[in-house]
Amino acid sequence: xxxxxxWEDFHVGDETVHGTHxxxxxxxxxFAREFDPQPFHVDPAEAAGGPFGGxxxxxxxxxxxHMGMFVRSQLxxxxxxxxxxxxxxxxxxxxxxxxxxxxxxxxxDTWPSETNAGRGTIVGEHELxxxxxxxxxxxxxxxxxxxxxxxxx
Amino acid sequence: xxxxxxWEDFHVGDETVHGTHxxxxxxxxxFAREFDPQPFHVDPAEAAGGPFGGxxxxxxxxxxxHMGMFVRSQLxxxxxxxxxxxxxxxxxxxxxxxxxxxxxxxxxDTWPSETNAGRGTIVGEHELxxxxxxxxxxxxxxxxxxxxxxxxx
Numbered sequence: 403x404x405x406x407x408x409w410e411d412f413h414v415g416d417e418t419v420h421g422t423h424x425x426x427x428x429x430x431x432x433f434a435r436e437f438d439p440q441p442f443h444v445d446p447a448e449a450a451g452g453p454f455g456g457x458x459x460x461x462x463x464x465x466x467x468h469m470g471m472f473v474r475s476q477l478x479x480x481x482x483x484x485x486x487x488x489x490x491x492x493x494x495x496x497x498x499x500x501x502x503x504x505x506x507x508x509x510x511d512t513w514p515s516e517t518n519a520g521r522g523t524i525v526g527e528h529e530l531x532x533x534x535x536x537x538x539x540x541x542x543x544x545x546x547x548x549x550x551x552x553x554x555x
Numbered sequence: 556x557x558x559x560x561x562w563e564d565f566h567v568g569d570e571t572v573h574g575t576h577x578x579x580x581x582x583x584x585x586f587a588r589e590f591d592p593q594p595f596h597v598d599p600a601e602a603a604g605g606p607f608g609g610x611x612x613x614x615x616x617x618x619x620x621h622m623g624m625f626v627r628s629q630l631x632x633x634x635x636x637x638x639x640x641x642x643x644x645x646x647x648x649x650x651x652x653x654x655x656x657x658x659x660x661x662x663x664d665t666w667p668s669e670t671n672a673g674r675g676t677i678v679g680e681h682e683l684x685x686x687x688x689x690x691x692x693x694x695x696x697x698x699x700x701x702x703x704x705x706x707x708x
Contacts, residue, residue, distance in 0.1 A: 437623045437626075491640050
C-alpha cells in the first residue's frame with residue numbers, strides 16, 4: 403500500500419486515472435431492481451421501445467461504479483474521513499451494457515478546516531469516460547481527509 | 556397504478572412521503588464491498604475505532620436507498636424520461652445499522668423544455684429523515700418528464 407496520504411499530499415491540478423470497468427446487463431439490472439426499478443433500467447424488452455432505445459444503467463449505479471474504482475485506486479491509501487457532499491453531478495451520456503468506463507479525477511480545490519485542526523477538505527472533479535471518449539458522468543465532490551500528524555501537537 | 560402523471564401534473568410546493576426503510580448491517584456491508592470498500596463501511600470491528608465510532612452506510616448507498624423509495628412511490632407512476640443530474644447533495648448525519656429512514660420530496664421548480672416540446676424539467680428537493688427526526692441527506696435533483704400528449708399535436 404505504501405505510505406498513507408494526508409491532506410497535505412493533495413494539490414490543485416493533481417490528476418489520477420483510477421481504472422476501467424466493463425458494464426454488464428446483469429449488473430445494470432441487479433442494481434436497478436433494488437434501487438431504481440424504472441423500465442429502462444430493468445427490462446431490456448420494454449427499454450428497447452423506451453426513451454433511450456435500450457437498457458441503460460441507473461445514474462446512481464454509474465456514480466457508484468466510479469466510487470468503486472476511486473476508492474480502490476486512491477481513497478484506501480488516504481486518511482479519508484468521509485464526505486460532506488456533492489457540489490454538482492451531471493449524467494451526460496447514457497451508460498449501456500458492454501460500455502467500458504474509465505474513472506479519472508482531478509483536484510480542483512483544497513482548504514484546511516476552520517473548526518478542526520486535524521482535518522482538511524479536498525474538492526475533486528470526477529469523470530467517467532466511455533470507450534468512445536465521451537464523458538458520461540462528471541461531478542464535483544468534497545472529501546474530508548486527516549492532516550498529517552505533527553510531533554508535539 | 557392509476558393514471559400516468561405528466562409534467563403538467565407537478566406543481567411547486569407539492570410534497571410527497573415515499574416510504575420508510577430499516578437499514579441493516581448486512582446491506583451496508585454488501586453495498587460497500589462492491590462500491591465503496593472503506594473500512595468504516597465494510598468492517599464493523601475496524602469501524603468501531605474509526606472516525607465515526609462504528610459502521611456507517613456509504614453515502615452512495617444512502618442516495619440509492621432514497622431513490623428506491625422515490626421510484627416505487629412516484630416515478631413508476633410518472634412519464635419519467637430520466638435525469639440530467641443533481642444540483643447539490645449533502646450527507647448531513649451518518650446512517651447506521653438499525654436506522655429507520657423516511658424518504659420525502661418537494662417540488663421546488665418546474666419549466667418546459669426550450670428545445671423539446673414533448674418534455675419538461677422538474678426540480679425536486681429530496682430528504683431522508685431518520686428515526687430521531689434528523690435529516691441525514693438532502694439533495695436537489697432535476698428530472699425530465701414527458702408533457703401530456705395533446706390531440707392534434
